[in-house]
Structures are given as C-alpha cells and as structure tokens.
Amino acid sequence: MSTAAAETDSIPEVHTGERPHPHDIFYVKIALALAAMTGLEVSTYFANFGGFQLPVLLILMAVKFVMVVLFFMHLRFDSPIFGRLFWTGLILALLVYIAALSTFQFWSS
C-alpha cells in the first residue's frame, strides 16, 4: 500500500449530513414552478397590482432565489457546511449593503 493510500485510509469516515439526490423529474417540476413565478413577476409590470406590487415582486424574487439554491444547487441535499458558507456570505453582504444604503439615506429618498 502506498503512503498516500495509507494516509487516506487512516482518516476516519465523517458523517457529512448529505441526503440522497432526487430524480430528474423533480428538477423539471422545480423549473416549471420557477417559470410560473417569472410569469407572475412579469405580469406585475403590465397589470396594476397597486400597493402589492413591491411586496409581491420581492417575495417572488426571494422564493425563486431560495428554490434555485436549495434544489438546483443541492444545498437541500448536501452537507450543511456548504450552506453555512453560502448563507453566511449572503447575509453578510445583505447587512453590509443595508448599512451602506442607510448611510446614503436610500430608504428615505
């Protein structure tokens, strides 16, 4: 046995928290849901949603974002460590730029 092989064999197996990945048809269903939500988003541009337009757009955007990350990027099925890395970066970015926009009085303009 080579030295490298001996080294890898000596590393104990770690439970990574991964789950089995779904079948292709599941991804097709997710894509159809995303397409439907995109259609709804676009309709807000042409139809009058009144005061609901902004919240509807932001909610749809967030749902689409999370669906792609969880299902297409496999965060739902992969080890939670990958998710922690990504969500930490995302939340950090959100906080930094909410602070930056507040500095420029964006919310009151």
Place this chain on the structure above:
Amino acid sequence: MADTTVHAPVVHHTSTGLSHTKLAMWLFLGSDCLLFGGLISTYMLYRGRTNGGPSGRDVFDIPFTSISSFVLLMSSLTMVLAVTSSARGDWRSSRVWLMTTALLGATFVGGQVYEFTAFYRGGLGYTTNLFGSSFYTLTGFHGAHVTVGIIMLLSLYVGTMKGDIGPDRAETIEIIGLYWHFVDIVWIVIFTLVYLLPA
C-alpha cells in the same frame, strides 16, 4: 415517475469527509455575493440620477428581457440535468445537456449585447448619466460571469469528449454547475430590482 433517488451521497477521504474543491467553490460564491451586493447597491443608489438623459422606463424592453430571463432560468434546469446525468454515468446525455446549457447561456449573452446596443442607440451610453454607468457596470459584470461560465461549459464538453473528465472527475461538472446556478440567482435579483421594480 416517482421522485426517486438517482445517486447516493459520496464520502470523500478528507478530514471533513467533504470535497475541498466544492467547499472552495461555495466559499467563492459566498464572497461573490459581496461583489454583486456592492454593484446592486450602487445601482439602487444611482438609478434615479438620470441627469436629463434616458431612464430605465425610457429604454427597457421588458418583454424582451423577460424572454432572456426565462432562457437563463431554463439553462439552470439543463445544467442540473447535466450534473445528474454525469452522476449516474450517462456521459452522452451529460454532454447533450452541457452543450444545451452553453447554447442557452450564449443566447442570453447575445440578448444582452442586442439590448446594450439598443440602449446605446436610444441615447443611454456608459457615461451619459449615473444611472447608465451603474446599470452597464452591474449587468456587464453579470454578463462577463455568464461568458466565463459558457467557456467553462464548453471546456467540460471537450473534456468529456476526450475522456479527460470521466467517472473519477464527475464532481467537476457539479462544481461548474454551482457557478452556473449562481449566475442564475444573481440574475433573478437583477431582473426584479433593475427591470421590474418601480422607480
């Protein structure tokens, strides 16, 4: 057809039991959130600074951009199908999905080039006003990311054709797939905040 399992989780022989390459890609994507967060925030600050020039409402072609968005969204589906095909060892299907993804990505970039040309002819140059500068910088950076993704997809296609990427390196497709999905989620945000959100 039931949503049954295609492939079971793989345990890597590393100290964490995870692929370090994949870990690095997630770390990169987390940091890329900061880059795009900065560009999106800058756009949000300057989108009303038209300085007498055209604004988004004047130049945006929402039906056209909606189709572009749909194309990029569907490229995420074809990408995930390329990943699942390679995971179950169906390399022929994987190559077909990889090429489809690259073509859909190229269609998106082509649409962006057309859109930029139309905006320029409509009087919105890079230095026309702060709205134009921040808009072209944000969407241009995203377009550059998509272009890099297309190059990586074509490299994967060639790699699988030549046999350089086989069952032992199937994870490479998944990692490039993560990058591709990331450019898709960034566009989901850009499409809403830049194109659809009322000024």
